[in-house]
Amino acid sequence: xxxxxxxxxxxxxVPNEAERHAARRRAEKLQIVAFFGIMALVPFxxxxxxxxxxxxxxxxxxxxxxxxxxxxxxxxxxSLGHAAFYGIGAYASGILTATYGWNxxxxxxxxxxxxxxxxxxxxxxxxxxxxHYLAMATLGVGIIVAVVIRQWTDxxxxxxxxxxxxxxxxxxxxxxxxxxxxxxxxxxxxAAALTVxxxxxxxxxxxxxxxxxxxxxxxxxxxxVDTAGFKVRAFVISAAYAxxxxxxxxxSSMRFLSPTxxxxxxxxxxxxxxxxxxxxxxxxxxxGAFTITLIEETLRPYADYDIIVYGLLLMVLMIVMPGGVxxxxxxxxxxxxxxxxxxxxxxEP
Amino acid sequence: MHLLRKSMPLVVLAAxxxxxxxxxxxPPAPEPDAGGEIIPPPxxxxxxxxxxxxxxxxxxxxIFDITGPASSLGVPERNTAQMLEDQINEEGGVNGRPxxxxxxxxxxxxxxxxxxxxxxxxxxxVVAIVGPSRSGTTLGIxxxxxxxxxxxxxxxxxxxxxxxxxxxxxxxxQSDTDAVAKIYEYLSNEGITKVALLTASSGYxxxxxxxxxxxxxxxxxxxxxxEQFADTDTDMNPQLTRIRGTDAEVVIVxxxxxxxxxxxxxxxxxxxxxxxxxxxxVANRDFINNAGDAAEGVILPxxxxxxxxxxxxxxxxxELLLEYASDYEERFGxxxxxxxxxxxxxxxxxxxxxxxxxxxxxxxxxxxxxxTGFHGIGxxxxxxxxxxxxxxxxxxxxxxxxxxxxxxxx
Numbered sequence: 001x002x003x004x005x006x007x008x009x010x011x012x013x014v015p016n017e018a019e020r021h022a023a024r025r026r027a028e029k030l031q032i033v034a035f036f037g038i039m040a041l042v043p044f045x046x047x048x049x050x051x052x053x054x055x056x057x058x059x060x061x062x063x064x065x066x067x068x069x070x071x072x073x074x075x076x077x078x079s080l081g082h083a084a085f086y087g088i089g090a091y092a093s094g095i096l097t098a099t100y101g102w103n104x105x106x107x108x109x110x111x112x113x114x115x116x117x118x119x120x121x122x123x124x125x126x127x128x129x130x131x132h133y134l135a136m137a138t139l140g141v142g143i144i145v146a147v148v149i150r151q152w153t154d155x156x157x158x159x160x161x162x163x164x165x166x167x168x169x170x171x172x173x174x175x176x177x178x179x180x181x182x183x184x185x186x187x188x189x190x191a192a193a194l195t196v197x198x199x200x201x202x203x204x205x206x207x208x209x210x211x212x213x214x215x216x217x218x219x220x221x222x223x224x225v226d227t228a229g230f231k232v233r234a235f236v237i238s239a240a241y242a243x244x245x246x247x248x249x250x251x252s253s254m255r256f257l258s259p260t261x262x263x264x265x266x267x268x269x270x271x272x273x274x275x276x277x278x279x280x281x282x283x284x285x286x287x288g289a290f291t292i293t294l295i296e297e298t299l300r301p302y303a304d305y306d307i308i309v310y311g312l313l314l315m316v317l318m319i320v321m322p323g324g325v326x327x328x329x330x331x332x333x334x335x336x337x338x339x340x341x342x343x344x345x346x347x348e349p
Numbered sequence: 350m351h352l353l354r355k356s357m358p359l360v361v362l363a364a365x366x367x368x369x370x371x372x373x374x375x376p377p378a379p380e381p382d383a384g385g386e387i388i389p390p391p392x393x394x395x396x397x398x399x400x401x402x403x404x405x406x407x408x409x410x411x412i413f414d415i416t417g418p419a420s421s422l423g424v425p426e427r428n429t430a431q432m433l434e435d436q437i438n439e440e441g442g443v444n445g446r447p448x449x450x451x452x453x454x455x456x457x458x459x460x461x462x463x464x465x466x467x468x469x470x471x472x473x474x475v476v477a478i479v480g481p482s483r484s485g486t487t488l489g490i491x492x493x494x495x496x497x498x499x500x501x502x503x504x505x506x507x508x509x510x511x512x513x514x515x516x517x518x519x520x521x522x523q524s525d526t527d528a529v530a531k532i533y534e535y536l537s538n539e540g541i542t543k544v545a546l547l548t549a550s551s552g553y554x555x556x557x558x559x560x561x562x563x564x565x566x567x568x569x570x571x572x573x574x575x576e577q578f579a580d581t582d583t584d585m586n587p588q589l590t591r592i593r594g595t596d597a598e599v600v601i602v603x604x605x606x607x608x609x610x611x612x613x614x615x616x617x618x619x620x621x622x623x624x625x626x627x628x629x630x631v632a633n634r635d636f637i638n639n640a641g642d643a644a645e646g647v648i649l650p651x652x653x654x655x656x657x658x659x660x661x662x663x664x665x666x667x668e669l670l671l672e673y674a675s676d677y678e679e680r681f682g683x684x685x686x687x688x689x690x691x692x693x694x695x696x697x698x699x700x701x702x703x704x705x706x707x708x709x710x711x712x713x714x715x716x717x718x719x720x721t722g723f724h725g726i727g728x729x730x731x732x733x734x735x736x737x738x739x740x741x742x743x744x745x746x747x748x749x750x751x752x753x754x755x756x757x758x759x
Binding site: 042046048049053121151153158159160161163177178234249253254255256258260261265296297300301306307 | 351416417418453454458459460461463464466467468470471472484485488489490491492493496507509550551552553556
């Protein structure tokens with residue numbers, strides 16, 4: 001490694017840092033295996049299809065939030081129109097399969113390419129500028145995509161919606177809309193794969209470069225990081241995550257698309273998931289996706305009051321845990337560890 | 350920082366455990382009290398769907414766009430459902446059992462809609478569902494109710510909902526096919542032959558245009574102009590000027606919201622003599638308020654609720670319409686409208702089917718399908734195996750706006 005050639009004074013610190021890094025990676029891998037292992041067992045532990053159905057949507061939200069986290073927590077940029085990329089993925093898949101009879105996998109790939117091109121066209125010019133110009137641009141993209149979906153009636157079905165989307169196929173097997181369990185595993189397999197990809201990306205050199213530029217763009221530039229280039233790549237990848245989630249949504253048990261789920265409020269909900277969970281961490285968006293979706297579901301019976309309670313909950317959570325739920329839980333556990341000597345691991349130097 | 354990262358597995362484990370507790374609150378597994386209290390379930394305990402225990406409430410699901418862009422539809426529907434639940438239970442329930450309408454909000458969002466439907470079916474064990482308010486939220490749940498074999502009576506009007514006929518899906522609102530038929534019937538009685546069309550570019554307008562074009566030849570009408578407008582347009586002069594250049598005797602406008610009122614005003618300013626006919630999409634007070642003087646003399650098809658007092662005494666719906674209107678106004682302090690009527694019809698069709706045929710989902714579905722001669726708010730419903738839309742053009746009456754109010758045309 002390059003570090004080996006550095007002057008002697010660094011020798012003592014660098015291997016230690018590298019070791020810690022390796023240990024952290026090992027721990028992360030273990031966490032990922034444990035978490036998705038548990039998720040694979042969950043269907044056997046819950047007795048009601050409704051919960052399985054909700055968990056499918058949590059899986060989609062997890063993919064969306066993890067993608068957005070790459071942009072927000074690492075590249076330090078905000079997207080106010082992420083639902084647009086979700087929508088492009090969903091509608092491109094839906095139209096290509098329903099209207100033109102494409103294979104769902106081919107349509108997924110085409111949707112992914114289209115989303116990446118759009119994201120690249122938006123990101124390339126705006127991310128050269130310092131400051132939150134991307135936020136403004138994505139706000140615009142969100143509005144444009146919503147208008148196109150509503151008005152290009154011949155293609156998208158407009159506000160009446162797009163019907164007749166076929167089921168997803170998996171090696172010749174159809175994942176029909178009455179097979180929640182199969183679709184659950186399908187979505188969560190994607191979620192697992194994309195989480196692993198995310199963890200690897202973040203631990204790689206580009207990931208470290210992104211974190212450097214998140215802390216100080218100037219410092220990163222001085223160190224020779226192509227900040228604009230990395231930001232564009234992070235943005236395109238995060239849009240790609242949204243596109244995949246969109247395709248999965250299009251072929252879910254609804255098999256119907258309409259403009260509303262891809263509107264501004266979804267963009268905001270995704271933002272909230274990332275911030276509430278804790279941006280810049282692997283598990284923050286995961287927690288965010290669970291928390292927000294479950295809050296929405298448990299509050300539904302309270303009809304008229306749910307929006308007020310929802311708002312209050314968010315306010316309280318953000319005031320009490322400004323770093324996000326994952327960090328707050330982390331410190332809580334540290335606190336408990338401090339009190340209970342038995343929990344103090346021997347691994348801590 | 351590293352301390353924090355070390356504790357991540359515990360964090361995640363904690364999160365998953367919490368989730369499992371929250372989610373697993375209800376499964377039949379002998380779980381101690383911990384879970385049961387987290388989700389406060391309104392009326393938990395219905396173990397089997399449609400359990401026919403004496404005195405146990407019959408649960409009907411109601412999902413409406415109570416908040417969000419279509420709340421003007423969802424709120425009167427929700428109100429009507431609550432009112433009916435109370436009225437039916439006061440009068441002794443259905444076959445000796447009380448009914449319970451479990452109401453959920455879709456927020457106008459299809460994802461929320463499908464989640465709500467799954468909750469109603471899998472957790473609340475409802476035997477039938479009424480709603481949703483809009484076509485989008487309805488079309489999004491058709492697969493779900495079909496797979497679950499739960500009858501759905503939608504309050505949305507799109508033809509896609511009932512064509513082709515879907516085994517488990519019915520709808521109550523009057524269709525634009527019937528509205529066009531009613532207008533054309535009126536025009537041919539008046540001896541009119543030349544019409545100009547001015548339709549919105551929205552889904553509502555396009556569907557109206559298709560029907561206006563398709564039914565014109567049979568009604569002996571010639572379409573002399575076809576213009577379109579967007580819901581957000583503020584200047585209709587170009588379209589209206591072109592229409593003025595034709596020999597149209599009648600201008601038919603198909604749209605909702607502010608634009609149709611604007612057309613009425615600008616037609617008057619341009620001095621166009623042709624009779625203005627609007628669709629049932631503007632059969633509300635807003636149109637009269639927005640169009641002002643220009644609303645005078647406008648003719649449109651509307652549900653009978655609008656002119657209930659003026660109906661002849663032998664009209665089979667009259668008594669029911671007046672009763673519903675006064676009950677609604679008394680309880681909510683607002684005038685009853687067409688949308689609440691759609692919900693009244695949906696709920697009562699389900700209740701009627703339970704009375705006639707039985708309280709299981711399959712019996713209710715069969716009961717609705719066999720319903721004929723049922724007088725509701727929207728009109729007389731006649732369902733059959735291949736007609737899950739039960740109304741006919743007679744559900745509409747033609748009304749003229751006079752002195753800022755609706756007047757029935759004989």
